[in-house]
Amino acid sequence: MSRQSKKRHILPGFHPSLGWTVIWLTLIVLLPLAALIGKTASGGWEHFWVTVTDPQVVATYRVSFGISLIAALINGFFGFLAAWIFARYEFPGRRLLEAATDLPFALPTAVAGIALTALYSPNEWLGKYLEPLGIRIAFTPAGVLVAMIFIGFPFVVRSIQPVISELSADVEEAAACLGANRWQTLRHVVLPPLLPALLTGIIMAYGRAVGEYGSIVFISGNIPFKTEITPLMIVSKLEQHDNIGAAAIGFTMLLASLVIVLIGNKLQAWGNRFRKSA
Amino acid sequence: MASFIDFRNPPGSDRRADFQIKATSEPLWVRRLLIATVLGFFAIFLALPLLVVFEGALAKGWGAFFGYFTDRAILHSIQMTLIIAAITVPANAVFGIAAAWAITRFRFAGRAILLALIDLPLWVSPVIGGLIYVLLYGRRGYFGPWLQAHDIKIIFALPGMVMATTFVTFPFVARSLIPLMQAQGCEEEEAALTLGANGFQIFRRITLPKIRWGLFYGLILCNARAMGEFGAVCVVSAKISGMTNTMPLEIERLYTDYLFAAAFSVASALSLLALITLGLKTLAEWENRRQFEAGQRALLEQTIEAPSS
Amino acid sequence: MKTPHLLLTTLFVVLFGMVTMLRADISLLNVSYDPTRDLYAEFNKVFASHWKAETGEEVTVATSHGGSGSQSRMIQDGSEADVATLALAYDIDAIYEKGSTGTPGEHLIPKDWQSRLPHNSSPYTSTIVFLVRKGNPKNIRDWDDLARADVSVVTPNPKSSGGARWNFLAAWSYGLKKFGSDEKKVRDFVSGIYRNAIRNGLPAAARASSITFTERRVGDVLVAWENEALLIKKLHGDAYEVITPSVSILAEPPVTVIDANVDSHNTRRQATAYLEYLYSPEGQEIIGRNFFRPVDPSAQAKFAGQFKGLDLATIADFGGWAKAQKTFFSDRAIFDQIIREMMR
Numbered sequence: 001m002s003r004q005s006k007k008r009h010i011l012p013g014f015h016p017s018l019g020w021t022v023i024w025l026t027l028i029v030l031l032p033l034a035a036l037i038g039k040t041a042s043g044g045w046e047h048f049w050v051t052v053t054d055p056q057v058v059a060t061y062r063v064s065f066g067i068s069l070i071a072a073l074i075n076g077f078f079g080f081l082a083a084w085i086f087a088r089y090e091f092p093g094r095r096l097l098e099a100a101t102d103l104p105f106a107l108p109t110a111v112a113g114i115a116l117t118a119l120y121s122p123n124e125w126l127g128k129y130l131e132p133l134g135i136r137i138a139f140t141p142a143g144v145l146v147a148m149i150f151i152g153f154p155f156v157v158r159s160i161q162p163v164i165s166e167l168s169a170d171v172e173e174a175a176a177c178l179g180a181n182r183w184q185t186l187r188h189v190v191l192p193p194l195l196p197a198l199l200t201g202i203i204m205a206y207g208r209a210v211g212e213y214g215s216i217v218f219i220s221g222n223i224p225f226k227t228e229i230t231p232l233m234i235v236s237k238l239e240q241h242d243n244i245g246a247a248a249i250g251f252t253m254l255l256a257s258l259v260i261v262l263i264g265n266k267l268q269a270w271g272n273r274f275r276k277s278a
Numbered sequence: 279m280a281s282f283i284d285f286r287n288p289p290g291s292d293r294r295a296d297f298q299i300k301a302t303s304e305p306l307w308v309r310r311l312l313i314a315t316v317l318g319f320f321a322i323f324l325a326l327p328l329l330v331v332f333e334g335a336l337a338k339g340w341g342a343f344f345g346y347f348t349d350r351a352i353l354h355s356i357q358m359t360l361i362i363a364a365i366t367v368p369a370n371a372v373f374g375i376a377a378a379w380a381i382t383r384f385r386f387a388g389r390a391i392l393l394a395l396i397d398l399p400l401w402v403s404p405v406i407g408g409l410i411y412v413l414l415y416g417r418r419g420y421f422g423p424w425l426q427a428h429d430i431k432i433i434f435a436l437p438g439m440v441m442a443t444t445f446v447t448f449p450f451v452a453r454s455l456i457p458l459m460q461a462q463g464c465e466e467e468e469a470a471l472t473l474g475a476n477g478f479q480i481f482r483r484i485t486l487p488k489i490r491w492g493l494f495y496g497l498i499l500c501n502a503r504a505m506g507e508f509g510a511v512c513v514v515s516a517k518i519s520g521m522t523n524t525m526p527l528e529i530e531r532l533y534t535d536y537l538f539a540a541a542f543s544v545a546s547a548l549s550l551l552a553l554i555t556l557g558l559k560t561l562a563e564w565e566n567r568r569q570f571e572a573g574q575r576a577l578l579e580q581t582i583e584a585p586s587s
Numbered sequence: 588m589k590t591p592h593l594l595l596t597t598l599f600v601v602l603f604g605m606v607t608m609l610r611a612d613i614s615l616l617n618v619s620y621d622p623t624r625d626l627y628a629e630f631n632k633v634f635a636s637h638w639k640a641e642t643g644e645e646v647t648v649a650t651s652h653g654g655s656g657s658q659s660r661m662i663q664d665g666s667e668a669d670v671a672t673l674a675l676a677y678d679i680d681a682i683y684e685k686g687s688t689g690t691p692g693e694h695l696i697p698k699d700w701q702s703r704l705p706h707n708s709s710p711y712t713s714t715i716v717f718l719v720r721k722g723n724p725k726n727i728r729d730w731d732d733l734a735r736a737d738v739s740v741v742t743p744n745p746k747s748s749g750g751a752r753w754n755f756l757a758a759w760s761y762g763l764k765k766f767g768s769d770e771k772k773v774r775d776f777v778s779g780i781y782r783n784a785i786r787n788g789l790p791a792a793a794r795a796s797s798i799t800f801t802e803r804r805v806g807d808v809l810v811a812w813e814n815e816a817l818l819i820k821k822l823h824g825d826a827y828e829v830i831t832p833s834v835s836i837l838a839e840p841p842v843t844v845i846d847a848n849v850d851s852h853n854t855r856r857q858a859t860a861y862l863e864y865l866y867s868p869e870g871q872e873i874i875g876r877n878f879f880r881p882v883d884p885s886a887q888a889k890f891a892g893q894f895k896g897l898d899l900a901t902i903a904d905f906g907g908w909a910k911a912q913k914t915f916f917s918d919r920a921i922f923d924q925i926i927r928e929m930m931r
Contacts, residue, residue, distance in 0.1 A: 011467055012477035017380040024373040025395060028445055032410035035420055039413050054918065055927065082316045088303065091313055099560040103324050105499070106552035108506030109404075110526045111545040114533060115327035118334065123804040125330060126322075138803075139788040150323050182304055204400075211403035213509040214526075221788020222744065225930035231403040231509070236791075238409070238513075239656035239747045240917075241663070241681050247413065250406040257401040261394050417665030418687045426665075426688065434666045516666050517651045518616065531652075534794045535624055536822065538802065 033254065040251040043244035051245040052252050056224055057233050064230040065256065067141055068209035071148035072156075076202040079156025080194075086157070087164040105154045109214025116147055117218040139221030144229065147216045152205030159201030163194055196270050203264040207257060331549050334542030346543045351520040355528035355544070361436070362524060363504045366443045370500055374451025375493070379481075382459040383467070393456075399448045407445045408513025411438055434516040439524070442510040447503045454496030455489055462488055491566045495559055502555040506548055615648045615858055618668040620655040620749060620840070621794045622815050626877040627672075633873060634864050638857065646857055654792045655749030662686060662695070662845060669849050669858040672842040674749030676701060676708075677908035679843055688847045695847045709839035710865035711879035714899060715757040717830040718800065718809040718816040725807045729832045730761040733808060734779035741806035742781075743796040744789035745915075745922055751793070752916060754810045757836040759915075760900035764834050778925045785929065801827075812838070817878035817893070831895040839902070 040048055051057065085091075086098050104112065120127045120137035127138060137143045167190065175185040213231040220227040230253055237246035303309070335343055346352055377396060381389060399407065413419050415432040425432060432438045466488070470480045486493075508526040516522045519531050525548055532541035619627060631648040638646045651658065651666070655674035662668050663686040673679055679700065686695035701708045719727050725738055733740050743751035758780055762773035787805050790796040793812060800809040801819060808830075809816070816829045842862050849855040864870045871886035880894055881887050905911040915921045 011383045011464060011471060011480070013379060013481070014384050014386075017376040018384075018386070021373065021377040021380050021392070024376075025392075028441070028448055029395060029398060032414050032445070035414040036406070036410045038420065056923070078316065078319045081312055082319070085309075085312055085316055089309055089313065095560065097316070097320060099556045100320060100324055102556050102559065103328065103552060106502040106506070106555050107328075108508060108526050108529075108545070108548050108552070110508040110529055111331060111506070111548055112327060114529075114541070114545065115330045117803070118330045119326055121803040121805060125326065139786070139805075146323070150327070153323065207401040211401055211406075213403055213405050217791070222791060223785055223788050224744075224926045227788070231405040232791075234403070234405050234409065235513075235657075236747050238660055239654060241656070241660060241685055243413070243418070246409060250403075250409055253403060253406060258394070258398070261397050261401050265390070265394055265397070412664050418663065418685070422665065422687065423690065426690075431665075431667070433664060434661065516616075516661065517653050518649045519651075521649055534621065534652075534792075534798070536798070 036247055036250055036254065039244060039247035043248065047244060048248045048251075051237075051242075051248045056228070057230070057249060059225040060228045060230040060233050063141065063144060063227060064210050064253075067144050068148055068152075068206050071145055071152055071209050072202045072206035074145075074149055075152045075156045075205045076198060079153060079201060079205070080160055080198060083157045083160040083164055087161055101157050102154050104151045109151075109212065112150060112215040113147070113218035116143075116150065116215065120146065120219060138219050139223065139227065141227055143219040143221070144216055144227050147219050148209035148212065151212055151215055152209045155204040155208060156198070156201035159204065160194060160197045163197040167193070196267055200264060200267045203260060203267060207260045207264065210260070211253070211257065328549060331542055331545050334538060335546040336539075337542070338539040342539060343543050346540045347547075349540075351523070352528060352532075352540070352544060354520050355523045355525045356547075358436075358439075358523060359505050359525040362440055362443050363501055365440050366447055366504045367497060367501050370444060370447055371451050371493070371497055373448070374453075374455055374496060377452045378455035378459050378489075379485075381456055383464050396449050396452050399445050400453075404446055404507065404509030405513060407510035408442045411441050411445070411514055415441075433514050435522070438514040439511050439522070442514045443504050443507050446507050446510050447500045450500040450503065451493065451496035454492045454499070458489055458492035459485075491562050494562050498555050498558050498562075502552055505551060613644060613646045613854060613857055615646060615669040615854055615861060616667060617648055617650045617670050617672055617861075618658050618662055618666060619650055619652055619672040620658060620674040621652055621792055622750070622812050622818075623672065623840075624650075624652055625818065626814075626874065626879060629877065630865070630870065630873050633869060634861055637864065637869070638860065644857070646861075648861065654747060656747060667848055667852070668845050669852060669854050670842060670844050670862055672840065674838075674840050675752065675908060676839070676841050676902075677912055678749060679841055680908065682845070693847070695845055696843055697846065700843045701841060703844075704842065704862060705866060706882045707839055708841040708843055710842060710862070710870065710882060711840065711874045712882060713813045713838045713840070713879055714835045714897070715754050715810060715832075715838065716813045716816050716835065717832060718811055718819060719807065719828050719830055721826050721828065723828055723830065727808050727830055730758055730776075730780070730834070731765075733758070733783065733810070734776055735783075738783055738808060739787060739806045740780060740784040740808055740810065741787050741796050741800045742784045742789070742810040743793055744791055747791045748793055748796075750812055750815075751789075751796075752911075753812070753836055753838045755915065755922065756902070756905060756911065757832075757834070757900070758810075760836055760904070761832065761834040763900075764898075774921070774925065778929065781925060782929055785926075813880070813894070814878035821878075831897055834898045834900065837899040837901045 082097075082101065086094065086101075117138060119125045120130075120143055122128065122131045122136060122138065127136075130137060135142070137146060171189050172185055175189045176182075180188070211231065213229070213235075216229055217232055220229065220232075222228050222232055230249060234246045234249050234253075237243075237249065304312075347356075377392075381393060412433055415421050415425060415438060417426060417433075419433075432441070466484050467480050470484050475483070505524075506526060507524075508530070511524055511527060512530075515524075515527055517527065517531070519528065523531060525544055529541050529544050529548070532538075532544065617627060617631075627648075627650045631650065634648065635646050638644060651661075651668075653661070655678045659671070659673060659678035659681050662671055662682050671679060671682065679696070683694055683696050683698055683700065687693075688695055704710070706712075717727060717733075719725070725732070725735075727733070727738065732738060742754050745751040745755045755777070758777050759773060762776045766772035766776065787799065790799055793815060797809060797811060797815055797819060799805050801823065811819075813829075813831075816827075820827055820829055842865065844855065844858045844862060846855075849858045865874070866883065868883070868886065871881040871883040872889075875881045875886050875890035875893070878893070881890060902908055902911060905914070913920065
């Protein structure tokens with residue numbers, strides 16, 4: 001053991017583990033992504049700019065990034081509620097529900113897409129009750145929203161639940177002793193430590209919904225300017241034999257995702273610091 | 279740390295003062311309302327789609343349902359799915375363990391970036407996941423001419439599909455292990471080191487038992503995703519039913535061929551797999567919690583029994 | 588972790604899989620578009636027994652189906668197709684222009700591929716018709732009715748579906764016939780049709796739109812390939828009716844051998860025979876039975892009852908595919924403009 005490498009290299013296996021990690025990462029992630037960047041660059045700045053600022057493509061950003069945000073916030077609300085009752089309440093079927101939370105995560109995307117379409121089309125299961133009310137879900141942004149809520153839900157629950165379980169009762173009891181009612185206790189004592197985890201969960205649900213393809217394309221109807229999602233634009237460009245355009249849009253999505261990932265990780269780190277001090 | 283007071287026992291059953299209970303939980307009507315709301319959400323958003331799948335599968339009766347699983351093309355797709363998972367999951371497991379070891383046991387420059395890069399495939403659209411391999415290994419791609427010259431087929435054949443699936447399922451094992459290993463700390467490994475163990479011994483005897491359940495979660499999630507992946511594989515697949523289709527691709531093929539009952543049947547098989555995965559995961563969580571609580575109880579007993587000095 | 592066991596299992600599974608995928612006999616890969624599934628399912632079997640009888644060789648033909656454009660892209664990117672049987676000549680031209688063999692300057696197929704087989708390399712043709720629900724409640728007879736305010740149309744997206752481009756051009760042809768050379772009027776007319784369609788989404792492929800119309804029961808009328816419409820009628824009986832408009836377009840889906848691939852697989856003889864067999868009496872019979880219009884006159888006479896006569900425009904009227912693509916379907920061309928105006 002070399003003394004001069006300070007504390008960080010006390011345990012063995014640094015070089016093999018890091019080396020193997022970097023090799024695998026390069027082969028599977030970095031090299032292909034470099035190809036994406038290379039392909040984009042090969043088309044030149046002009047082509048890139050024209051492709052990613054095309055009004056129809058820009059409309060998809062609104063859908064992919066905008067509706068995902070709404071879905072993520074809705075998931076934040078219901079996910080929080082779900083995590084709360086899983087961690088704090090006892091009722092029949094709790095364990096079943098807890099297990100069911102991960103269903104969207106484990107269910108194949110194509111299956112989810114077909115099922116959602118079969119559910120919400122105007123003449124189907126739910127759709128036929130909603131249609132007379134003037135509510136149409138399939139082939140509208142509402143349908144896209146529903147699909148995005150479906151796939152992002154588990155992320156929020158899984159982010160907050162451990163944190164809620166770890167809350168200690170002492171602080172709440174102390175607050176009650178000092179005269180706070182339940183609502184005040186919740187607002188000022190319980191919720192603040194949960195906020196970072198909640199934010200992390202929301203951002204993760206957001207990132208997932210942005211990139212999703214399979215579950216959304218069936219129910220969205222792919223109406224230009226209304227319900228087209230950005231991944232669909234990529235596929236569309238590929239089918240028009242415009243590989244460079246596809247790469248350009250892919251690259252833009254990648255940049256946006258990278259920003260989301262970095263923010264997500266920063267939030268997680270902040271949340272962890274908060275947790276340790278509790 | 280988790281409190282010894284168990285929130286889940288209803289009032290009156292664990293002999294605590296009612297005041298304590300009131301201070302740390304909501305009134306009954308609020309609890310009921312929240313539970314009902316969440317149940318409603320689950321029913322609409324999660325249960326119904328699953329019901330649709332199973333109903334569609336049985337549309338032509340149980341006989342037809344089982345009959346589909348004797349069809350050659352469908353059986354082949356199941357085989358393809360299993361093969362791809364069998365390659366992808368172990369490979370990503372090894373990577374995940376290596377990455378978790380490197381990140382949680384050492385500090386080095388670029389650690390944060392490595393962490394972000396590992397998470398990347400989770401956020402990238404699966405369509406891009408497939409596209410980048412075509413850009414790299416397709417005939418018109420960067421390695422295309424070289425591969426062509428050596429008659430190596432990657433895209434539109436099994437290797438390409440394995441790679442696309444690997445990309446998409448890349449982070450799962452690492453993500454399960456990293457927070458776990460970070461929380462567990464490395465004191466025990468360092469102790470083992472001082473006692474003379476070498477790297478592999480430390481890993482096999484100390485680390486592995488500790489991370490067993492985390493590794494298990496990661497593996498089954500990785501597996502579920504690998505078997506269900508559609509978008510990325512769609513882009514790199516040759517779409518030849520009976521030769522290169524995985525189960526999700528076969529579902530799409532059957533669906534597009536107007537064979538809806540068959541499509542939903544295969545879909546329900548995949549959904550069943552998802553449910554089994556969830557079951558295993560829940561089992562693992564119970565086991566974990568049971569062990570944790572047993573440990574806590576043992577600790578408590580020891581503290582009580584220890585002679586006061 | 589039981590590493591040795593895991594490795595061995597993996598190895599076994601992989602080998603097992605590879606063995607079952609090995610083919611000892613000659614195999615051809617036919618990369619085709621969506622609506623030809625049933626056609627080639629039948630044709631491949633018949634060709635295999637014909638070839639066996641003639642030469643004693645066992646041939647298995649595998650087919651891949653998908654959107655014509657994405658199938659073309661797949662061949663360009665390296666799919667080992669022996670033959671391509673796509674929806675439009677444009678998609679095969681793209682294979683010539685953009686496909687790569689790995690060696691720069693070399694092409695996958697020759698430039699004059701279309702003249703190698705009779706009838707512009709199209710052993711079958713089809714056209715665009717309407718499919719309506721039983722009893723034709725909205726009384727849809729011709730393209731005019733599709734532009735009516737109370738009619739809901741289902742048609743796929745021309746940007747991603749080959750069939751959809753034929754649909755668009757058929758509608759345009761009718762417009763030209765009705766309004767002459769007044770482009771604005773023709774444009775408004777076609778615009779009206781797509782306005783009635785867009786509410787139902789623009790499915791990405793022909794099959795997807797058929798499914799939307801039949802399974803999801805959306806829309807009053809489906810604009811579809813004639814062979815699709817007739818197939819749906821066969822599957823669902825009198826739940827649907829096929830309405831033939833007065834004017835439509837002659838869709839000529841072409842076929843070709845992919846030279847670079849057949850030469851490297853040594854399957855040129857079989858692949859060429861495969862395509863030529865499509866023109867034979869037996870092949871034309873199968874084509875007619877699967878609701879495609881045969882090109883051979885005697886087969887045409889035999890199936891005359893199945894196909895109605897109508898006024899057919901051709902892609903030549905639009906100056907060929909390259910010109911049509913540029914005028915109507917490329918970025919910011921007419922279709923994009925129509926959609927943009929509609930959605931603003």
